[in-house]
Amino acid sequence: MKEKIAILGAGSWGTALAIVLANKGHSVNLWARNKEHIENLKCNRENAKYLPDARLPHNIIMHTDIYDCIKECSVIVLAVSSQGIRETLVRIKGNVTKDQIFVNVSKGIENDRLLRISEIVNEYYPDSKYVALSGPSHAEEVCKGIPTTIVSASKSKYAAEFIQDVFITPTLRVYTNPDIVGVELGGALKNVIALGAGISDGLGYGDNAKAALMTRGIREIARLGEAMGANIGTFAGLTGIGDLIVTCTSMHSRNRRCGIKLGEGMSLEDAISSIGMVVEGVYTTKAAYDLSKKFDVEMPITNEIYNILYNNSSAKEAVSNLMLRSKTHEIEEAMEDFANEW
Ligand SMILES: NC(=O)c1ccc[n+]([C@@H]2O[C@H](COP(=O)([O-])OP(=O)(O)OC[C@H]3O[C@@H](n4cnc5c(N)ncnc54)[C@H](O)[C@@H]3O)[C@@H](O)[C@H]2O)c1
């Protein structure tokens, strides 16, 4: 199959996916709001700012006009950072047809309104098919053809399988999942825990602390997810624990690297600007904190990271708050399995 695909957002991930899809033989249109950036991509056939060393194949056409970019494309990939999705949807309003499928690859939750990306898209395009494409996938590895697995999630089996076929390659294996809520939450919330894993590394803590953060982190993600209607099984999959592992352990991760700088004592502002690309977890921490209150779900790690980012708590204080919480059980649901005797 050969499709015409528009990618909106020429950062690290939009560029990597453009390369994968173009190498597969699709016609790819790539748009970014910054005209100078697009001119650079056109002239140099590489994205020196966001994805150095990767060559852009000639069947990627760069666009500065977003309408030209999406015209006659069967798939519109949303690859801008999550807080820019609404603005991007507004830009194309009135120019999308019902048979064009939206594929969102950004990982976040809209701050203030606390909406998942599918919910934002639904506000503008309630009749469109929507797929969330997510999983453990760093752009730096994907564009080199290093084996990677991701998930195509949609309410529509047809749409999920169509996008599976569009993206799958011998090095990018795509699974399907109907659980949009779980897939979107897993992809967004792991960034909060990855900031925590980075902070732990920056403080000089070891593997034990990181394993604890990851394991207890997925528990609190799953608790919130369940309260919001997700399938609990999704959090044991690629877009849950899978993405959490890669983001908490990889030096490609912007969230982890930002956390390391915070743990070493850098200010949030300086840490973000030293990364130079979006650090989604900073926004998602605020959204997750608000969601935990809204759904009355206990999220102690998120709570501490929120306090570090937004209330000037020290990282060491946060660790001691977590360690000194009132003692509890590992799995609340398993309490009844204890024998009531010595
Ligand atoms: N980089 C990865 O390995 C990777 C992998 C999977 C998912 N993601 C997700 O993809 C999304 C994009 O990440 P990235 O790595 O490409 O980030 P990036 O910082 O490299 O690029 C983000 C791009 O979004 C653009 N942008 C931001 N706000 C915008 C707006 N309002 N209108 C138009 N453009 C806007 C920026 O100009 C930039 O080009 C994030 O949500 C990220 O979590 C990234």
Ligand SMILES: O=P(O)(O)OC[C@H](O)CO
């Ligand atoms: O670099 P990060 O931390 O934004 O993570 C990128 C991807 O989400 C990893 O799957």
